[in-house]
Every structure is written in structure tokens, then in C-alpha cells.
Amino acid sequence: MSKMTASRVLREEGGYSEKTRVKVMAEVERLGYLPNRIATVFSGDRSTTFVGVSIPDLGNEVFTHVLEGIDRKLVSFNHQTVLGMTQHELGEEENWIETVLSWKPAGLILTGRAHTPRAVQLLRSANIPLVEIWDLNSSPIDMSVGLNHFDSGYDMGRFLLSKGYARFGYVGTSHDAANAATSRLNGYAKAIEDGGGKLTRQLCLNDIPGFYPGFYGTEQLLSSDPDVEVIFFQNDNMAIGAVHFCQAQNIRIPEDIGIAGWGELPIASVLPYRLTTMQVNHLRIGQLAAENLLLKISGDTASAVSDVGFRLVPGDTV
Amino acid sequence: MSKMTASRVLREEGGYSEKTRVKVMAEVERLGYLPNRIATVFSGDRSTTFVGVSIPDLGNEVFTHVLEGIDRKLVSFNHQTVLGMTQHELGEEENWIETVLSWKPAGLILTGRAHTPRAVQLLRSANIPLVEIWDLNSSPIDMSVGLNHFDSGYDMGRFLLSKGYARFGYVGTSHDAANAATSRLNGYAKAIEDGGGKLTRQLCLNDIPGFYPGFYGTEQLLSSDPDVEVIFFQNDNMAIGAVHFCQAQNIRIPEDIGIAGWGELPIASVLPYRLTTMQVNHLRIGQLAAENLLLKISGDTASAVSDVGFRLVPGDTV
DNA sequence: CGGAGTTGAGTTACCGGTAACGTAGGTCTA
DNA sequence: TAGACCTACGTTACCGGTAACTCAACTCCG
Numbered sequence: 001m002s003k004m005t006a007s008r009v010l011r012e013e014g015g016y017s018e019k020t021r022v023k024v025m026a027e028v029e030r031l032g033y034l035p036n037r038i039a040t041v042f043s044g045d046r047s048t049t050f051v052g053v054s055i056p057d058l059g060n061e062v063f064t065h066v067l068e069g070i071d072r073k074l075v076s077f078n079h080q081t082v083l084g085m086t087q088h089e090l091g092e093e094e095n096w097i098e099t100v101l102s103w104k105p106a107g108l109i110l111t112g113r114a115h116t117p118r119a120v121q122l123l124r125s126a127n128i129p130l131v132e133i134w135d136l137n138s139s140p141i142d143m144s145v146g147l148n149h150f151d152s153g154y155d156m157g158r159f160l161l162s163k164g165y166a167r168f169g170y171v172g173t174s175h176d177a178a179n180a181a182t183s184r185l186n187g188y189a190k191a192i193e194d195g196g197g198k199l200t201r202q203l204c205l206n207d208i209p210g211f212y213p214g215f216y217g218t219e220q221l222l223s224s225d226p227d228v229e230v231i232f233f234q235n236d237n238m239a240i241g242a243v244h245f246c247q248a249q250n251i252r253i254p255e256d257i258g259i260a261g262w263g264e265l266p267i268a269s270v271l272p273y274r275l276t277t278m279q280v281n282h283l284r285i286g287q288l289a290a291e292n293l294l295l296k297i298s299g300d301t302a303s304a305v306s307d308v309g310f311r312l313v314p315g316d317t318v
Numbered sequence: 319m320s321k322m323t324a325s326r327v328l329r330e331e332g333g334y335s336e337k338t339r340v341k342v343m344a345e346v347e348r349l350g351y352l353p354n355r356i357a358t359v360f361s362g363d364r365s366t367t368f369v370g371v372s373i374p375d376l377g378n379e380v381f382t383h384v385l386e387g388i389d390r391k392l393v394s395f396n397h398q399t400v401l402g403m404t405q406h407e408l409g410e411e412e413n414w415i416e417t418v419l420s421w422k423p424a425g426l427i428l429t430g431r432a433h434t435p436r437a438v439q440l441l442r443s444a445n446i447p448l449v450e451i452w453d454l455n456s457s458p459i460d461m462s463v464g465l466n467h468f469d470s471g472y473d474m475g476r477f478l479l480s481k482g483y484a485r486f487g488y489v490g491t492s493h494d495a496a497n498a499a500t501s502r503l504n505g506y507a508k509a510i511e512d513g514g515g516k517l518t519r520q521l522c523l524n525d526i527p528g529f530y531p532g533f534y535g536t537e538q539l540l541s542s543d544p545d546v547e548v549i550f551f552q553n554d555n556m557a558i559g560a561v562h563f564c565q566a567q568n569i570r571i572p573e574d575i576g577i578a579g580w581g582e583l584p585i586a587s588v589l590p591y592r593l594t595t596m597q598v599n600h601l602r603i604g605q606l607a608a609e610n611l612l613l614k615i616s617g618d619t620a621s622a623v624s625d626v627g628f629r630l631v632p633g634d635t636v
Numbered sequence: 637c638g639g640a641g642t643t644g645a646g647t648t649a650c651c652g653g654t655a656a657c658g659t660a661g662g663t664c665t666a
Numbered sequence: 667t668a669g670a671c672c673t674a675c676g677t678t679a680c681c682g683g684t685a686a687c688t689c690a691a692c693t694c695c696g
Contacts, residue, residue, distance in 0.1 A: 001675090001676095002675070002676050002677080003652080003653075003654095004653095004654080004675080004676065004677080005674085005675060005676080007652095007653065007654065008654095008674095008675090011654090015673075015674065015675080016673095016674065016675075017673085017674065017675090020674080020675080032439070032440075032443050034416070034419060034420050034440075034444075035420055035652090035653080036420065036422065036651090036652055036653070037420040037421050037422075037653095038356055038359055038360050038366070038421065038422050038651095038652085038653090039360055039651075039652035039653040039654090039681095040652080040653055040654075041356055041653095041681095042356050042357055042360045042651090042652080042653075042681055042682075042683090043652075043653045043654050043655085043680080043681055044653085044654065044655080044681075045681060045682090048356070048421065049417075050400070050421075057386070058382045058383075058385055058386040058389070059382075059383075059386065061379070061382075064376045064377075064379075064382045065376075065377075067376055067401075068375070068376040068377065068403070071376070071401055071403050072403065075403065075414075078417075080400050080401070080402070080417065080418065080421075081400065081401040082368070082398050082399065082400050082401075083385075083389055083398070083399040083400075083401050084398070085386070085389050085390065085393065096393075098352070099367075099396075099398065100398065101352060102352050102353055102354065102355040103355050103356065103366065103368075103398075104354065104355075104356050121350070122350075122352075125350050126352075210584055211584055211585050211587055211588045212584070212587040212588055214588070215587070215588045240585070240588070241588045244588040244589065244590065245588070247590060248590055266528055266529055266530070267529045267558070267585070269529055269530040269533070270529045270530055270532070270533045270558070270559045270562040270563070271562065272562065272565060272566055319645090319646095320645070320646050320647080321682080321683075321684095322645080322646065322647080322683095322684080323644085323645060323646075325682095325683065325684065326644095326645090326684095329684090333643075333644060333645080334643095334644065334645075335643085335644065335645090338644075338645080353682090353683080354681090354682055354683070355683095356681095356682085356683090357651095357681075357682035357683040357684090358682080358683055358684075359651095359683095360651055360652075360653090360681090360682080360683075361650080361651055361682075361683045361684050361685085362651075362683085362684065362685080363651060363652090637695105637696105638695105638696100639694105639695100639696100640693105640694090640695090641692105641693080641694080641695105642691100642692080642693070642694095643690105643691085643692075643693090644689105644690095644691090644692100645688100645689085645690085645691105646687105646688080646689080646690100647686105647687080647688070647689095648685105648686090648687080648688095649684100649685090649686090649687100650683105650684090650685090650686105651682105651683095651684095652681105653680105653681095654679105654680090654681095655678105655679090655680090656677105656678090656679090656680105657676105657677085657678080657679100658675105658676080658677070658678095659674100659675090659676080659677095660673105660674095660675090660676100661672105661673090661674095662671105662672085662673080662674105663670105663671080663672075663673095664669105664670085664671080664672090665667105665668105665669095665670085665671100666667100666668095666669095666670105
């Protein structure tokens with residue numbers, strides 16, 4: 001029996017008799033045969049079922065949610081996630097893009113809209129479906145899914161102004177996921193400026209945006225600037241660190257200081273008060289990115305720009 | 319110029335003149351040529367630089383740390399992580415194993431020691447380096463990296479007994495990562511039995527092991543069993559949920575109730591007290607697994623069983 | 637200066653599938 | 667019953683690299 005016949009049976013292409021099918025399947029069973037997908041790809045100059053997904057790091061909970069959304073969707077359409085952690089370095093991203101492209105992925109999902117010139121060139125010449133996520137890119141290389149971080153920062157600033165605050169603080173880190181946090185800070189600063197408030201101090205720690213940096217960042221900011229009235233944090237982890245710092249120091253929230261976070265984490269559900277934050281559907285970003293990518297992969301069209309938006313959670317920490 | 323000459327130059331195999339090298343590299347530059355790694359693999363019947371990594375889910379923070387440890391190490395040795403989320407289902411794992419093996423990975427890292435019979439058969443016949451992580455397997459298919467969860471549960475039970483507790487509770491979920499949590503519970507129960515205590519109630523919620531299930535699980539357990547003296551939780555997330563429940567209900571810790579978690583999460587660093595927990599170096603598990611795998615991939619030998627151990631953190635919640 | 641060794645390059649075959657085409661034998665219809 | 671058509675299967679070539687081999691030209695040395 002020729003290998004062509006076996007190939008036809010295995011792909012259920014038709015053009016073979018039931019007797020042949022049974023014979024082929026019996027052999028498959030007997031040999032424990034697993035098709036070599038590498039050869040299939042190679043033969044047709046097709047792409048694999050891999051989708052390269054780059055994220056800045058796994059330590060940040062928001063990205064694990066995004067990644068989960070992506071992978072769940074991909075798996076249900078018989079695709080696999082190839083992980084790339086860029087450590088917030090565009091150079092790392094470039095290296096990873098080059099490597100992963102040489103494996104003929106079906107598509108790519110990149111976190112952030114900033115890439116090195118060579119990375120952009122590689123992506124363009126690879127000519128495969130591509131989604132840039134997280135920070136919405138109105139003129140993406142191919143597609144973009146995310147939200148406008150500047151606007152979300154602006155809205156938070158305006159909300160805090162409406163609460164009567166006049167002296168504002170900010171605590172974030174230089175570990176800035178795809179520059180989105182910087183966009184939020186810029187929006188926040190702009191809103192304060194527009195509203196006649198004063199951004200008295202913005203702290204940029206050289207650390208990861210986690211609980212403890214929020215804790216000691218608050219200490220630093222308050223000791224250098226005791227009359228700041230409200231602090232906007234890079235994310236909820238840092239804000240929760242701040243809340244615990246205040247509890248430890250008997251600083252009352254919101255009477256003595258206002259606290260606002262960003263991103264709404266699951267831990268919010270057990271806190272004794274509602275943290276003022278910005279709700280973002282991280283899982284949805286991942287799912288939508290994967291959906292659009294899969295559409296393009298299968299030859300359909302998908303919207304170039306998808307804004308998942310955000311929702312301000314007033315909370316009671318301001 | 320023959321493609322063989324170009325191949326030699328690109329692999330820096332030697333056997334070519336400087337003049338030829340320059341000419342080849344100029345062409346590479348001009349064409350924006352990227353080698354097709356698929357063809358390389360195919361040609362030599364080699365494996366790819368992919369390493370399949372299966373984890374139960376990404377929602378559980380401990381696994382993201384393990385994954386981060388794995389990926390960092392793999393990347394530094396020019397390998398890539400292909401993600402597999404098994405959703406705690408062995409059937410899902412089996413499907414994923416079959417798919418990922420057809421792509422000729424360099425090796426596999428699987429979370430948990432339980433697999434379907436067919437999965438084991440596939441793994442054996444694939445005959446590639448394999449590490450089973452998390453729950454230490456003293457007779458692994460190939461290699462194992464992790465810790466003895468039963469022992470860690472036993473130690474926690476013994477510790478709590480030594481604190482004078484007599485009526486014990488447990489709150490966990492059926493969302494049991496690779497059955498490790500069940501091993502911990504079994505160890506805990508055994509210690510209590512050996513020490514003459516009483517495990518009055520063990521609650522197994524049909525939920526994810528997160529903050530909120532810890533919150534309402536505590537409520538459930540305390541309402542059905544008000545005189546339980548100390549509760550051991552499946553993980554720190556749940557324990558922290560419990561702490562917040564107690565704070566909300568003015569139940570004093572540790573005077574009215576003792577709380578013990580497992581796994582030590584970063585949030586512990588900002589809590590107003592030290593949570594009694596079991597410290598496990600998740601990142602180390604990932605790194606060690608990747609290291610051993612890479613050793614085997616490169617043809618060296620690696621230890622079959624690596625115990626990363628655990629350390630009880632007494633804390634002040636008991 | 638002839639033969640052996642070295643260097644730089646080309647030629648051929650192959651990996652495991654699949655597209656495209658070929659063909660034997662049967663069926664159907666005018 | 668001849669020719670058209672279909673069905674089930676086989677044959678050939680190819681994807682893009684690389685191993686293994688060949689070979690021409692040059693170098694070296696007794």
C-alpha cells in the first residue's frame with residue numbers, strides 16, 4: 001500500500017474504500033503512528049498551528065489573565081501558544097520575534113505597540129496575522145486589541161478632581177508594561193492640569209509593580225510630601241500595598257489620604273472596603289485578540305482596531 | 319553559488335573562504351533571508367527547540383511563578399515554551415500531549431504525576447526528555463522535580479498540634495492542581511490522627527482556590543462547625559480570604575481562630591501580621607525542571623528526582 | 637617535479653508528508 | 667458495444683535544508 005493512500009485516509013480526504021480505511025487504521029494502531037506535523041508544514045510551505053504570544057512578564061497578574069484568555073481561545077481552535085517573555089525590553093522582543101518567525105507560526109500576538117524598527121520590518125515581511133494588544137494602537141501593523149490608557153488615566157484624574165482633591169500624587173515603577181502605565185500617568189497629569197489641580201509628586205520606583213513597592217513607595221512619597229491628598233497607583237497591587245501601609249501607620253483612608261488603583265484584581269473581592277480603581281476586562285482582551293487572529297488565520301477579515309474600554313469603580317478609598 | 323555553500327556559511331561550519339562568506343552574508347542582508355528552522359528539523363529528523371510545558375491553569379499564582387522560572391531558563395538556552403493549560407483534566411492533558419508531540423518538541427515538562435495510560439504510552443514511545451513537576455514522583459517516567467506534598471501537610475498538622483489545637487478544620491477546592499492539595503490534606507489528616515486531634519470538618523468547594531472562596535468557605539465552615547479552633551487552607555489566597563472574613567466579622571486571629579495557608583505569596587509582605595504558611599520556592603521548581611531538562615536535551619545526565627523541599631513559616635495567625 | 641594532503645566548493649540524496657497527475661478496472665449510457 | 671466517465675489507488679516531484687560524497691585547484695615536501 002502506498003503512503004499516499006495512508007495520507008488520504010488519515011486526512012479523511014476521500015477517494016478510498018472502507019476496506020482500505022480499516023486496513024490503514026489498523027496499521028496506525030499497531031505501530032502507534034503519530035503523524036509528523038513538521039513534515040506537513042514543510043511540504044506545503046504552510047504555517048504551523050503555533051501562535052507566538054509575547055508578554056512583558058508573568059509576575060504581573062494582569063498579563064496572566066490576558067494570556068489565559070488567549071490560550072483558552074487558541075486551544076479550542078487547535079492552536080498552541082508559544083510563550084515569549086520580553087522582560088519589558090524591546091531588544092528581547094526583537095530577538096524573540098526573529099526566533100519564533102523562523103518556526104513559521106500561524107500568527108503573533110504582541111503586548112504593546114512599541115517595537116524596534118527591525119522588529120517591525122521582520123513582522124511586515126513575515127506577512128502573517130498579527131495582533132498588538134494592551135495599549136490600543138489606532139494605526140496597527142495589522143490589528144490591535146486593547147484600551148486607551150491615556151484616557152483611562154485622564155478619567156481617573158478627572159474623577160479625583162470631582163471629589164475635591166487639589167494635591168495629587170502618583171506612584172509607579174519603571175518596570176512599565178509596554179509604556180501603557182506611562183500613558184496612564186500622562187493622562188492623569190493632563191486631567192489634573194486641565195482641572196487646575198497640582199501633581200505635587202510622581203514617584204517612579206525601580207522595582208516591579210507589586211504589593212511591597214506600593215507599600216514602601218507610599219512611605220517614600222508621604223515622607224517627602226506630607227500634604228499630598230490622593231495617590232494614583234500604577235496598579236491595584238501597588239494600591240493594596242499602600243492601603244496596608246496606611247493601616248499599619250494608622251493613616252485613615254479616605255479621610256487622611258485617598259488611594260486609587262488601576263486594573264481591578266480578584267483580591268478586591270475580600271477587602272473590607274471597595275478600592276477605587278479602573279476595571280479592565282483582561283480576559284476579554286486576550287480572548288478578543290485570539291478571536292481576531294484566528295479569523296485572519298482562517299482567511300476571514302477581522303476588525304483592525306478593537307477597543308475593550310474600561311470602567312471606573314468609584315469605591316470608597318477616595 | 320550553491321545553496322550548500324550558503325548553508326555552511328550560515329551555520330559557521332567552516333570550509334569556506336572569507337570572500338565567500340562576505341558574498342553570502344550580503345545576499346542574506348539584501349533578501350532579508352530568515353532560515354526556515356522547520357526544514358532544518360525535518361532534514362535531520364531532529365527535534366525543535368520547543369519545550370512543551372503543561373500547567374493546570376494560569377489563574378493560580380503559584381503556577382505562573384513556576385512557569386516564569388521555566389521560561390526564563392529555557393530562553394537563556396535558546397529554547398521556547400509551548401504552553402498547555404490542562405484545566406486540571408487528565409483528558410485535556412492527553413490531547414495536548416498528543417498534539418505537541420507531533421510537533422517534535424525537544425522535551426516536555428508536565429505538572430503533576432498522574433496521567434492517562436495512553437498519555438504515558440505516548441510519552442514513553444516519544445522517548446524525549448521529560449520532567450514531571452510539582453508533586454514529587456519517586457519513580458518518574460523520566461525525571462521529577464518538586465516536593466512531597468503529603469509531608470508538607472503532615473508537618474503543618476504536627477506544628478498546629480504543637481500549638482495546642484485539638485479541633486481542626488480544612489478548606490480547599492475540588493479544583494485540585496494535580497492532586498497535590500489532596501496529598502497535603504491527607505498528610506494533615508494523618509498528622510492530626512497520629513497526634514490525637516480531631517479533624518472535625520473538611521470542606522471541598524467546587525470553585526477555584528482564590529481569595530473569595532477562602533472568604534465564603536470560612537463562613538460556611540464556621541457556621542456549620544463553630545468550635546473548630548484552627549483552619550488549614552489549600553493555599554495562601556484562600557487563607558487571606560479567610561483573614562479578611564474574620565476581620566469583617568470581628569473574629570480575632572489567632573485568639574478566636576487559627577489560620578494557616580500554604581505556598582507563601584508576595585502579598586504576605588504587606589499584611590499587618592505574618593501568615594502561618596508553608597514556604598515553597600516556586601521559581602526554583604521551574605528553574606530546576608528546565609535545567610535538568612536542558613541537560614538531558616544536550617545529552618548529559620541529570621538527576622532523576624529533585625526535591626526542592628519546603629519550609630514552615632510559623633507566623634502569628636495561629 | 638610527482639604524489640600526497642589540504643582547501644573550498646559543488647552534487648546528490650534524503651527527511652515525511654502532499655499536490656498533481658497517471659492509470660487500471662469497473663459502470664453507465666447512447 | 668464503443669466511448670465517456672468514475673472510483674480507487676499508485677507514481678512522481680517537491681518543499682528547504684543538511685549529510686555524505688565528489689572533485690578541482692592549490693600547497694607542500696622529499
